[in-house]
Amino acid sequence: xxxxxxxxxxxxxxxxxxxxxxxxxxxxxxxxxxxxxxxxxxxxxxxxxxxxxxxxxxxxxxxxxxxxxxxxxxxxxxxxxxxxxxxxxxxxxxxxxxxxxxxxxxxxxxxxxxxxxxxxxxxxxxxxxxxxxxxxxxxxxxxxxxxxxxxxxxxxxxxxxxxxxxxxxxxxxxxxxxxxxxxxxxxxxxxxxxxxxxxxxxxxxxxxxxxxxxxxxxxxxxxxxxxxxxxxxxxxxxxxxxxxxxxxxxxxxxxxxxxxxxxxxxxxxxxxxxxxxxxxxxxxxxxxxxxxxxxxxxxxxxxxxxxxxxxxxxxxxxxxxxxxxxxxxxxxxxxxxxxxxxxxxxxxxxxxxxxxxxxxxxxxxxxxxxxx
Ligand code: MRU
Numbered sequence: 509x510x511x512x513x514x515x516x517x518x519x520x521x522x523x524x525x526x527x528x529x530x531x532x533x534x535x536x537x538x539x540x541x542x543x544x545x546x547x548x549x550x551x552x553x554x555x556x557x558x559x560x561x562x563x564x565x566x567x568x569x570x571x572x573x574x575x576x577x578x579x580x581x582x583x584x585x586x587x588x589x590x591x592x593x594x595x596x597x598x599x600x601x602x603x604x605x606x607x608x609x610x611x612x613x614x615x616x617x618x619x620x621x622x623x624x625x626x627x628x629x630x631x632x633x634x635x636x637x638x639x640x641x642x643x644x645x646x647x648x649x650x651x652x653x654x655x656x657x658x659x660x661x662x663x664x665x666x667x668x669x670x671x672x673x674x675x676x677x678x679x680x681x682x683x684x685x686x687x688x689x690x691x692x693x694x695x696x697x698x699x700x701x702x703x704x705x706x707x708x709x710x711x712x713x714x715x716x717x718x719x720x721x722x723x724x725x726x727x728x729x730x731x732x733x734x735x736x737x738x739x740x741x742x743x744x745x746x747x748x749x750x751x752x753x754x755x756x757x758x759x760x761x762x763x764x765x766x767x768x769x770x771x772x773x774x775x776x777x778x779x780x781x782x783x784x785x786x787x788x789x790x791x792x793x794x795x796x797x798x799x800x801x802x803x804x805x806x807x808x809x810x811x812x813x814x815x816x817x818x819x820x821x822x823x824x825x826x827x828x829x830x831x832x833x834x835x836x837x838x839x840x841x842x843x844x845x846x847x848x849x850x851x852x853x854x855x856x857x858x859x860x861x862x863x864x865x866x867x868x869x870x871x872x873x874x875x876x877x878x879x880x
Pocket of ligand 1: 562563564565678679680681682685686691718756757758759769770771845
């Protein structure tokens with residue numbers, strides 16, 4: 509996507525020094541656009557855990573590049589130690605954030621690709637190529653999600669007086685959450701570029717505020733009309749006919765169509781159901797967990813530091829980014845980062861292969877290679 513007229517992906521190898529991986533530091537957005545270097549696998553771990561990068565697709569891509577950096581670190585060792593070092597780094601990367609399935613998928617894909625090569629030199633070459641492939645596939649899937657999802661928006665617009673489609677989204681499932689395009693936002697950008705009249709309701713998405721900080725910034729840069737709303741506003745808007753469609757992303761979707769996404773998504777889905785508003789989830793197939801069925805019982809829900817609930821970060825009048833305490837210092841707080849929306853509340857899934865219902869049969873018809 510473009511930032512001030514220049515095309516960026518969210519992660520790439522430094523073209524001048526191919527042992528360095530570059531990322532956009534999302535902790536500083538929207539107030540500062542800053543590029544950071546990852547020079548070792550430990551940097552990739554920190555970037556994922558502390559949310560310099562975030563979002564299922566980008567976490568997966570960062571883990572892929574993290575494994576490439578690990579292969580460079582391991583190259584001074586012999587072949588046996590090389591493999592065990594990579595396994596160790598893979599474990600550490602997987603432990604950084606448990607909910608997004610893309611992360612484990614990327615690590616396992618790297619381990620498999622690397623283990624097939626004999627020489628250390630080839631192991632490094634394949635690790636670099638695999639990291640690039642994971643990133644390219646992510647971007648390509650998101651681009652295709654947009655081509656399918658735009659049809660839903662177009663259809664609603666055609667059947668509506670005035671044609672303007674109001675879409676509500678939660679958190680950031682934009683290009684910042686992936687390598688490019690985004691999942692939920694890919695259809696939105698596509699609709700805007702096709703001149704379909706749209707407007708986006710952006711949930712602030714506490715406590716990290718991905719909606720207010722990141723989705724708002726992305727839409728602003730692209731010129732898409734949007735309004736930021738407090739997280740509890742969606743139900744009211746829906747009752748008054750001000751939402752035509754909800755599109756969110758997901759960090760892990762089970763084969764039965766249960767969707768784990770940013771905390772609060774479930775409440776949006778309940779309100780959408782009660783008001784007969786379509787609730788779609790956009791995802792590349794790398795966010796399906798082909799082994800899990802029951803999302804509520806099986807999907808691991810990340811619990812982050814409660815300090816993220818007690819503090820907020822923003823720009824002061826003096827133009828400094830600062831963190832302030834919101835609660836009494838002594839307050840207890842808890843910070844579940846995701847919740848699960850059961851398949852029965854999901855109207856459909858927008859994938860790179862098309863749109864399907866959120867149930868095992870329809871998902872597997874679109875992805876028959878995962879049929880047992
Ligand atoms: O904690 P984050 O910012 O990594 O979580 C991201 C989300 O949950 C988003 O809602 C998104 O829809 C899923 S990632 C594309």
